[in-house]
Amino acid sequence: MTQLRFGYTGQTGPPFDRGLRALPRIEAQGWDFVRFPDQMGSTHPYGMMPADVSPPDDPEALISTYGSQWYGSFELMSAAAVSTRNLGLQCAVIDPLRRSPSVFAQEAMSITHLSGGRAVWCIGSGEQKQFEPFGETRTKPVDRMIEAVHVMNTLWDNAYRPVSRESEYWPLKDAVFPLPLYEGRKPVIRAVGGGPRVEQLAGELCDGWMTFLPGGARNDPAVIAESVRNVRAYASAAQRDPDALDFSAMAMILVAPTDDEARELTRHPAIAWPALWGYGAMAGKAWKELGHEHPFGENASWPKTMKVGEALDPDFARSLPALVPEGIVDATIIHGSPETVVRRLEPFVAAGLTELSFLNMTPWVDRTTGSGFAALMSEIVTGLGGKPLLLDA
Known part of the structure; x- marks a missing residue:
């Protein structure tokens, strides 16, 4: 059985130096990877989210969630690559539509080299809030996401060789990709979302599949189990090893010392x-x-x-x-004490997940929770079978 890996959401906005200092501490605490979402703006209406979610009197506190300010995800991934040694790096979720596949392919390969192969991109079909306000058009998003993966794979498979390929969206004509594979490997890509087409993409062309919990699975572990089965079946039919795929989820949690405190915060x-x-x-x-x-x-x-x-x-x-x-x-939203959060997550993990990251919402309401978050999370990680976090790191 694959050992479940655990990820921590990194700081996405200013001040940059504090987020940078946090990265080695995240690694030293024992997290398997750090996750950076790709956003042009907040997930909340303007003004609802705090700009800075860490306690103002604790500048060394690890940032446990995001606020309303966003650095570029590729830049955050690059900073994490050179600030850590072994920590996994995950860009999740990001769409390959607002950047052309050729640009995405070059940037992803660059960070793959920079990080020594530690980087992962979890790609979805995008959100209208990232498109329309900025003059982008979100049409046939799933079609375009699938086609983007085909284009990127074509470029990665033909480094330094002119390659042409017909495409409704991004035709290639004597295109020369300027970077080699890293130790013979392409950048790691996982497909995000639900439905047969995304599951087929994940199994046939990607390195796994990702969703969010609990809403992405309609709060039903059976939905996760079915998607895992489907992706593995598509991989087997394509003569790929289904055991080489990863199945990841980002859990939306609100954790507090007691269930009553968490319920009040909701x-x-x-x-x-x-x-x-x-x-x-x-x-x-x-x-x-x-x-x-x-x-x-x-x-x-x-x-x-x-x-x-x-x-x-x-x-x-x-x-x-x-x-x-x-x-x-x-x-x-999975909310409650660490014990309650573990109890809610256990059936989803048992459905076939190999990786779990956390989006903690508590500091959106109570900024004093930042420095205590790691201790609560250590209880959750150990409750799900992981090693205790090194809280003094």
Whole structure:
């Protein structure tokens, strides 16, 4: 049985020097990898998220989540590559649509060389909030994501050799890729999302599959187990080794010393907002299946319709917790004491995961939790079979 690996969400915004100092400490504590999301802007409406989520009187505290400011993900991956020795590096989630596949392929190969092969990219079909406000067009996103992987593989397989390939989106004509493989290996790519086409891409062309918990699996471990089976079957049919694939999940958690403290924190607008959207990609339809009407309608969708570029009306923002039923909160955010979080995650891990990273939302509400987060997380990691974190590192 593969030993479960655990990842920590790194600092994504200013001040850069503090995030840089945290990286060797993350490695020394015993985390297997650090995860950097790729974003142009906040996951929340303008002004809802704090700019800095760490305690202001504890500048050395590890950053346990993100705020409203975002550095470029490739730049963060590069900084982590040269600041650590063995720590795995994960860019998750990132789309290969706003960057052309050729540029993505070059940047990913560069960081693969820079990191000594420690880097992973988990690619999805993107979110409209990253596209429309910036003059980008998000059309046929899954088609384009699949085609981007084909283009990148073509370039990686033909370093220094002119290569041509027909494509509806990115045709190649005597294209010469300027970097060799790293020790004979391509950059590690995992497909993110649900459905047969993404699962087929993961099994046939990628190095594994990724989702988010619990909402990405409709709060049902059986959904994870089915996707793992499907991806492995596609890999076997393509004469690839299914045991060489990784199955990763990012868990949306709100951890506190007690269940009651965590439950109280869930009733904050900054927590209610992701709960509003996070029960599957098509949140509106998912809510309806559970007998609830979504405040933004049946077609409400995190990747398709969520907008964050403007501040919410203050009265509406304050009303958010009342708009999200407790059952929806429970189905989208794993909250509670470390013991409770472990109990919620165990069935998902048993469904076939090889890797688990954490997005901790607690500092969005209570900034004093930053320095105590590692101790709580050590309880969760050990509860799931990992080694205790070295808290004095």
